[in-house]
Structures are given as C-alpha cells and as structure tokens.
Amino acid sequence: MNFDFSEQQKLIQSEARKFLREQCPPERMRQVMEQDAAFDDDLWSRIRDLGWMGLAIPEQYGGLGLGYLELCVIAQELGRALAPIPFSSNVYLFNQALVIAGNEAQKQRWLPRVAGGELVACTAVAERVGDQPNSLPVTEITQDGRLHGQKIAVVDGMRAEVALVSARSSKGEVILCLLELDQAGCERAATESLDLSRPLATLTLNDVKAEPLAHCTAQTLTELYNTAAVLFAFEQVGGCEAALKMGMSYTKQRYAFGRPVATFQAIKHKFADMYVAKEIALSNAYYGAWALASSAPELSLAAATARVSANQAYFECSRENLQAHGGMGYTWEFDCHLHYRRAQHLSLVLGGTPYWKERINTELLRAE
Amino acid sequence: MDFKDTPEQAQFREQIRAWLKENAQPKTETETVRELSARYQQARAWYKKKAAAGYACLEWPKKYGGAGLTPIHKLIWSQEVAHYDEPDDYFVIGLGNCGPAIMHFTEEPLRSKLLQRMAANEDVWCQLFSEPGAGSDVAGLKTSAKQADNGEWRINGQKIWTSGAAHCDYGVVLCRSDTTVSKYKGLTMFIIDMRQPGVEVRPIKQMDRGQHFNEVFFNDAVVSDQYRLGAVGGGWEAALLVLMNERMAITAAVPNGFAEFFEFVRSAELDGKPIRNHPLVRDRLAEWHCMDAGVRAGFYRMFTAVAQGGMPGAEGAIGKLVAGKMNQDIAQFTLQLMGAAGAIHDPKIAHENAYFQDAILYTPGIRLAGGTDEIMRNIIAEQVLGLPQEPRADKGIAFEDIPSN
Ligand SMILES: Cc1cc2nc3c(=O)[nH]c(=O)nc-3n(C[C@H](O)[C@H](O)[C@H](O)COP(=O)(O)OP(=O)(O)OC[C@H]3O[C@@H](n4cnc5c(N)ncnc54)[C@H](O)[C@@H]3O)c2cc1C
Numbered sequence: 001m002n003f004d005f006s007e008q009q010k011l012i013q014s015e016a017r018k019f020l021r022e023q024c025p026p027e028r029m030r031q032v033m034e035q036d037a038a039f040d041d042d043l044w045s046r047i048r049d050l051g052w053m054g055l056a057i058p059e060q061y062g063g064l065g066l067g068y069l070e071l072c073v074i075a076q077e078l079g080r081a082l083a084p085i086p087f088s089s090n091v092y093l094f095n096q097a098l099v100i101a102g103n104e105a106q107k108q109r110w111l112p113r114v115a116g117g118e119l120v121a122c123t124a125v126a127e128r129v130g131d132q133p134n135s136l137p138v139t140e141i142t143q144d145g146r147l148h149g150q151k152i153a154v155v156d157g158m159r160a161e162v163a164l165v166s167a168r169s170s171k172g173e174v175i176l177c178l179l180e181l182d183q184a185g186c187e188r189a190a191t192e193s194l195d196l197s198r199p200l201a202t203l204t205l206n207d208v209k210a211e212p213l214a215h216c217t218a219q220t221l222t223e224l225y226n227t228a229a230v231l232f233a234f235e236q237v238g239g240c241e242a243a244l245k246m247g248m249s250y251t252k253q254r255y256a257f258g259r260p261v262a263t264f265q266a267i268k269h270k271f272a273d274m275y276v277a278k279e280i281a282l283s284n285a286y287y288g289a290w291a292l293a294s295s296a297p298e299l300s301l302a303a304a305t306a307r308v309s310a311n312q313a314y315f316e317c318s319r320e321n322l323q324a325h326g327g328m329g330y331t332w333e334f335d336c337h338l339h340y341r342r343a344q345h346l347s348l349v350l351g352g353t354p355y356w357k358e359r360i361n362t363e364l365l366r367a368e
Numbered sequence: 369m370d371f372k373d374t375p376e377q378a379q380f381r382e383q384i385r386a387w388l389k390e391n392a393q394p395k396t397e398t399e400t401v402r403e404l405s406a407r408y409q410q411a412r413a414w415y416k417k418k419a420a421a422g423y424a425c426l427e428w429p430k431k432y433g434g435a436g437l438t439p440i441h442k443l444i445w446s447q448e449v450a451h452y453d454e455p456d457d458y459f460v461i462g463l464g465n466c467g468p469a470i471m472h473f474t475e476e477p478l479r480s481k482l483l484q485r486m487a488a489n490e491d492v493w494c495q496l497f498s499e500p501g502a503g504s505d506v507a508g509l510k511t512s513a514k515q516a517d518n519g520e521w522r523i524n525g526q527k528i529w530t531s532g533a534a535h536c537d538y539g540v541v542l543c544r545s546d547t548t549v550s551k552y553k554g555l556t557m558f559i560i561d562m563r564q565p566g567v568e569v570r571p572i573k574q575m576d577r578g579q580h581f582n583e584v585f586f587n588d589a590v591v592s593d594q595y596r597l598g599a600v601g602g603g604w605e606a607a608l609l610v611l612m613n614e615r616m617a618i619t620a621a622v623p624n625g626f627a628e629f630f631e632f633v634r635s636a637e638l639d640g641k642p643i644r645n646h647p648l649v650r651d652r653l654a655e656w657h658c659m660d661a662g663v664r665a666g667f668y669r670m671f672t673a674v675a676q677g678g679m680p681g682a683e684g685a686i687g688k689l690v691a692g693k694m695n696q697d698i699a700q701f702t703l704q705l706m707g708a709a710g711a712i713h714d715p716k717i718a719h720e721n722a723y724f725q726d727a728i729l730y731t732p733g734i735r736l737a738g739g740t741d742e743i744m745r746n747i748i749a750e751q752v753l754g755l756p757q758e759p760r761a762d763k764g765i766a767f768e769d770i771p772s773n
Contacts, residue, residue, distance in 0.1 A: 001671070244753075272749045279662070284665055287665040289369065360654040
C-alpha cells in the first residue's frame with residue numbers, strides 16, 4: 001500500500017503553487033469580479049502555455065498524456081489561488097465527457113483545441129430551480145439532432161464557444177450533446193452569480209443543431225460527474241487550506257484584551273475544527289483520486305464521499321475564516337468573501353449536497 | 369498511489385487468513401461476552417494463542433518476542449482480524465504505549481526479558497500518568513520519587529483512572545523527582561512492579577457499571593534504578609514518546625459506531641417500514657459515512673508516511689477526536705429511532721447485542737481517556753497548526769510555587 005502522491009506529482013504541485021502564488025494573488029479574482037469580466041484572460045493564456053489544460057489528454061490529441069493524479073494536485077492549487085478561469089468547465093467536464101463518451105472523430109475535432117486552450121467550453125444541465133443532476137431534462141433532442149429548451153446556471157456560458165448539453169432523447173433517456181453556440185436560435189443571457197468571478201448564463205435553444213456524444217449511455221452523465229466531483233473536491237480543499245491560513249495569520253497579528261486574538265481558545269478550537277473538516281475532506285479526496293486513477297469500481301461511492309465532505313469543509317472554513325476576521329471580514333475590501341463566494345459556487349456546480357448524500361445512500365445500500 | 373499488496377504481503381495475507389479461519393471466533397448473532405473479568409480472560413486467551421502461533425507484536429523485532437515484520441504487516445493483520453469477533457485491541461495500552469518506551473529506554477538483558485513476556489501476554493501492563501490533581505495537565509502531577517543513597521527510588525503518592533491496573537503485572541509510572549525546578553523539568557519515569565509491597569490498587573466503579581479503571585496508591589514503593597525510563601528529570605520527554613505511540617495505536621482502535629449503525633439501517637424498521645427509507649436516517653448515514661471514510665483514509669495517509677520512515681504526528685489526534693463524539697452521536701440518534709424501546713438495555717432484545725445502549729454509556733469515557741476532546745483541539749491548534757499558546761500561570765516558576773488544588 002502506498003496512499004500518497006509520488007515525488008513527481010508533488011513536484012508538479014509545488015511548481016504549480018509557486019507559479020500561482022506569483023501569477024494569481026486574490027486580486028486577480030477581485031479584478032474579474034469588479035470589471036464584470038468573464039474570466040482572467042491573461043492568467044488563462046499563461047496556464048495554457050504551461051500545458052495544464054492538456055495535462056490528462058492523451059498525446060495523440062495534443063495533450064501531455066499524464067494521469068488524473070497530476071490533475072488532482074493542480075486542481076488543489078487552483079482552488080487555493082481562487083483562480084478566476086474556466087479550467088474546470090474545460091478540463092473536468094467538457095474534456096472528460098469526450099474522453100468518456102466521444103467517438104474518434106469527436107475527440108479528433110475537440111480535444112486538441114481544448115488541450116491547446118484555444119476554446120472555452122461550458123456544460124449545461126440544470127433547467128429549473130431544484131433540478132438535480134439526474135433529473136430528466138425537458139430540453140429535447142429530435143431524431144435529426146435539433147435541440148429545443150432552456151438551460152440555466154451555465155457556468156462560463158457567456159464566453160463559451162461550445163457547450164455540452166444534456167437533453168431528453170426520443171427514448172426518454174438523458175443524452176449528452178455537443179452544441180456550437182454561435183448559431184442562429186441559440187440565445188444567451190447573463191445572470192448574476194454568487195461567485196462573481198465565475199459568471200453564469202441562461203441558454204435558450206430554439207431549434208439548434210447539436211450532435212450527441214457518440215458513445216453516450218444513460219450512465220455517462222453520472223460517470224462524468226463522478227470524475228468532476230473528485231477534481232472539484234481537490235479545488236475545494238485547496239480553498240479550505242487558504243481560508244484556514246488566512247484566518248490564522250490575521251488573528252496572530254490582531255490584538256484584543258491585550259493579547260493576540262489567536263491565543264484565545266475559542267478561536268484556536270475554531271481553527272482546529274476547520275482543520276479536522278479539511279483533513280477529512282482531503283483524505284476522502286485522496287481516496288477519490290485513487291479510485292479515479294485506477295478506474296476502481298469504488299469510484300462512484302468515493303466521488304460522492306469526497307464531494308459531500310468537500311462541500312461541507314469549504315463552507316465551514318470559509319465562513320469561520322470570515323468570522324475570525326470580525327468586522328473586517330464583512331467588508332468588500334477583505335478577501336474573506338472571495339472564499340465564501342467560491343465555496344458556494346463550487347458546492348453547487350455539480351448539484352448540491354442533498355443529491356450527493358443520496359448518491360452515497362444508493363451506493364451503500366446497493367446490495368439490498 | 370495504490371492499495372496493492374506486494375507478492376510477499378499478499379502471501380502473508382493468505383497465510384493469516386488461513387490461520388484466522390481455523391483459530392478465530394467468527395462474528396455471530398450470539399451475545400458477545402459482556403461481563404468484565406470473563407472478557408479479560410477471553411482477551412488473554414486470544415493474545416496467548418496468537419503469540420504461540422508467532423503473530424504477536426508483528427512489527428517488533430524477533431528478539432523481543434515479535435515477528436520481525438513491518439507496520440504494513442500489522443495493518444494487514446488488523447484488516448483481516450476485523451472480520452472476526454476477537455478482542456484484538458484489548459491490550460493496546462501495554463503493547464502500544466508501554467512497549468515502545470521499554471524498547472527505547474531500558475538496557476539488556478532487562479529489555480528482552482520484559483518485552484518477550486509482554487509480547488507473549490505473560491505480563492500485562494498499564495499506564496500510570498493521571499492523578500486526582502493532574503489529568504489534562506498531567507505534567508502537574510505530584511506523585512514523588514526520591515532516590516536513596518544506594519540508588520534505589522521510593523515512590524509515594526496516588527494515581528487515578530489507571531485502566532486495567534487491577535489485572536496488571538507492571539506499569540509505567542510518571543513521577544515528580546524534583547519540585548524546585550519548572551514543572552516539565554522535574555519529572556522522571558519508571559517501570560513499576562504492580563504486585564510489589566507499597567502498591568495498592570482499588571477499582572473504581574464507572575458510570576457504565578464496569579470497573580475497568582482504578583486508583584493506585586504508592587506507599588514507599590521501592591524501585592531499582594535500572595527500572596528508570598530515560599534520564600532523571602527527563603520524564604516529560606519519555607512521556608511524550610509514550611503519548612505519541614498512543615496516538616498511532618488509538619487512531620486505529622477507537623470505535624466510531626459506524627459499522628453497527630450501518631447494520632442497524634439495513635435491518636431495522638420504523639413504524640413497520642424499512643428505516644433505510646427515512647430521509648433523516650439517510651442524511652445521517654451519508655454524514656457518518658463521510659466521517660468514517662475520511663478518518664480511515666486519513667489513517668492510510670498517516671500509515672504511508674510512517675511506513676516511509678516518518679513519525680506519527682499530532683495529526684493522529686483527529687481520529688480520536690472525531691470517533692469519540694461520532695460514536696456518542698450515533699448511539700443517541702439510533703436510540704431515538706427505536707422510540708420507547710430504545711431504553712431497554714438488554715442484549716437479548718436490543719439491536720446489535722445492545723451495542724447502542726452500551727455505547728451511550730461508554731462513549732463519555734472515550735471522549736476523556738487519552739486526552740479529552742478539548743485537549744485534542746489544543747494539540748491540533750498548537751502542535752499541528754502552530755498557533756500561540758494561551759498566557760499561562762505556570763511558566764517560568766518552580767513547580768512548588770505553582771498554584772494548584
Ligand atoms: C475510561 C478512562 C480510562 C482512562 N485510562 C487511563 C489510564 O490508563 N492511565 C492514565 O494515566 N489515565 C487514564 N485516564 C485518565 C484521563 O487521561 C484523564 O481523565 C483525562 O486526561 C482528563 O483529566 P481529568 O480527568 O483530570 O480532567 P480535567 O483535566 O480536570 O478536565 C476537566 C475538564 O476541563 C477541560 N480542560 C482541562 N484543561 C483544559 C484546557 N487547557 N483547555 C480546555 N479545556 C480544558 C477538560 O477537557 C475537561 O472537560 C482514563 C480516563 C478515562 C475516562
């Protein structure tokens with residue numbers, strides 16, 4: 001047994017951390033929020049140059065051909081740095097959908113462009129408030145591949161050139177389709193998002209041309225979300241670590257009652273609890289990473305477990321970090337709300353905690 | 369990153385599987401032994417049996433009665449033995465806490481003699497740290513050790529909460545050898561023969577009606593200097609070594625109740641319908657699964673670090689902190705689901721041999737023993753996260769000048 005990342009993977013991680021510390025301080029997220037930008041183009045192109053977008057894409061499609069474990073450590077660093085870029089939309093979701101269910105032609109067409117960071121993609125699943133990832137979409141795809149319907153809360157939907165869209169097939173099953181967004185009948189409208197650095201769109205699809213993923217089955221969306229859940233969990237844990245660190249440094253230099261706030265036990269125990277929640281989430285993410293990298297049958301349970309603990313841990317760490325900052329924590333100026341907002345975004349993007357808790361139950365009680 | 373056994377480890381797993389199948393008690397629906405001294409006898413028989421087969425103290429060197437294997441083998445063992453109904457963690461205090469201290473601080477031939485007997489379960493050991501006036505703040509203890517001109521030590525004072533002391537042959541005792549220096553400097557640690565004159569053990573009745581822990585009184589108990597563990601005045605460093613090993617041992621051993629809760633969810637009914645369909649139950653099942661899985665995966669991480677030559681860090685505090693309260697919460701929630709019948713503390717009637725009724729009564733002890741929840745949080749905050757200590761009233765002054773009760 002060896003339940004750790006390799007030296008090589010740890011090196012990738014520390015290089016990524018160093019790079020992001022220099023290139024992506026929290027002001028980058030703030031700038032995107034304040035300028036109403038879609039994302040940080042400058043950071044995006046630098047990351048493209050490092051090859052991260054094609055990290056786990058096979059070399060034949062222009063990627064680096066590394067595995068999921070390398071992607072996990074990068075995700076953790078992106079989360080720590082609050083990177084305001086569509087990395088997850090492209091890499092955890094669009095990419096993976098093609099890898100899981102695309103045919104050769106579809107992979108040839110799209111993967112090299114994603115690997116090269118030449119386009120932005122988005123994933124459009126939810127349609128109504130309360131929709132779960134496994135809700136059957138109202139959006140329909142006709143026999144000749146025309147889509148009708150509306151998708152909401154589409155992350156990166158305003159800038160994306162192509163979308164992965166879930167639709168109801170003529171058999172009444174969920175099917176994932178590739179949809180080029182620059183075509184007549186396809187309308188986008190921006191909606192304000194909780195995490196202002198990760199903007200959302202509503203897509204209205206009126207008789208638009210789409211192409212089903214060739215090998216898509218009723219299970220594909222679940223498989224895709226399992227993979228993404230593990231990668232997002234690493235981002236969330238990265239965020240937890242940053243929030244914890246922030247709270248500790250602030251309270252060490254802030255004085256009250258004649259001593260540093262960090263010496264008060266109520267505050268220390270708060271940090272201890274944040275750390276415990278973070279460690280549980282990290283350990284579960286490790287297990288998810290193992291399951292993902294080894295295509296283990298445990299992936300489904302491991303992914304749901306990693307997701308639920310990461311959702312909870314980042315919420316706890318981000319809100320208690322804010323609390324430990326006192327009034328300063330509630331200002332726009334301080335960065336506490338960046339984590340608080342990002343925690344909400346990340347915990348909602350694949351469907352919320354209740355859905356994933358239900359998945360845990362299904363997996364645990366499956367044999368019954 | 370993988371969970372694979374090497375060919376050698378796989379072979380070891382096969383070998384112990386075969387042995388356990390022949391020799392270990394399968395898990396059954398029948399009542400487990402609850403009465404305390406019968407449980408103790410059962411545990412001794414089990415330890416002797418595995419020692420005779422060469423499976424005692426797998427990771428200890430052979431010359432000390434171990435099997436000369438690695439921590440990985442020990443992990444494989446605990447994974448396999450978990451499928452059986454054997455008290456395989458019963459003597460964890462002696463083997464997990466005292467053993468490493470003996471290995472580290474004594475000289476031959478005493479060392480081999482004591483360890484071999486401990487490994488073979490000929491001697492059972494206890495840990496005598498806590499006192500009426502010093503539990504969380506154990507370095508504030510007062511039991512005195514004074515050295516005579518012939519080199520022998522005389523121990524006087526009182527220990528309390530000593531688990532298993534009534535059955536034990538030896539103990540590791542932490543004493544104050546100098547009251548004129550600061551509290552952490554004046555401590556010295558010894559081995560003590562629990563059967564010798566001047567040592568009196570009185571069982572204490574616990575809130576769960578058990579009598580596992582004890583008071584121990586020392587009245588001019590004489591200890592030879594070769595039983596000293598570490599330097600005179602070096603007791604605190606020696607105690608830290610014991611406590612560090614305790615964390616590693618405990619992380620793996622503290623029960624969290626999840627397996628029993630899961631079994632309950634699978635089999636029980638609420639108002640005549642399968643309880644597993646109840647939304648509240650499903651919510652709790654997911655929550656506790658995440659904690660159970662997270663602590664287990666965390667243990668694998670810690671274990672990997674130790675197997676690669678690292679030391680078990682203070683992170684081990686997480687396992688105990690999470691498991692104790694979780695077990696108590698699980699017991700409480702499950703009893704509530706049982707409704708009025710939850711109050712029946714009878715293994716013939718209550719689910720899982722009255723596991724939840726037992727657990728609601730023993731879990732308060734788990735949250736105290738081996739460092740309370742609050743102390744675990746202090747350890748995480750100060751030793752893992754490096755946060756500053758609180759202002760203290762006992763710093764920089766001689767022990768005898770510190771205010772105490
Ligand atoms: C079942 C059981 C078995 C045990 N077995 C052994 C054994 O084998 N050997 C042995 O030596 N001891 C043993 N103990 C003793 C155990 O280690 C102590 O009970 C424990 O360390 C707490 O000490 P105390 O009881 O003196 O409580 P106190 O230290 O008086 O604590 C009282 C309360 O104050 C809190 N508190 C104390 N200090 C702080 C602080 N700095 N910050 C915040 N809160 C604080 C505690 O958390 C607790 O809630 C056992 C205890 C139990 C319950």
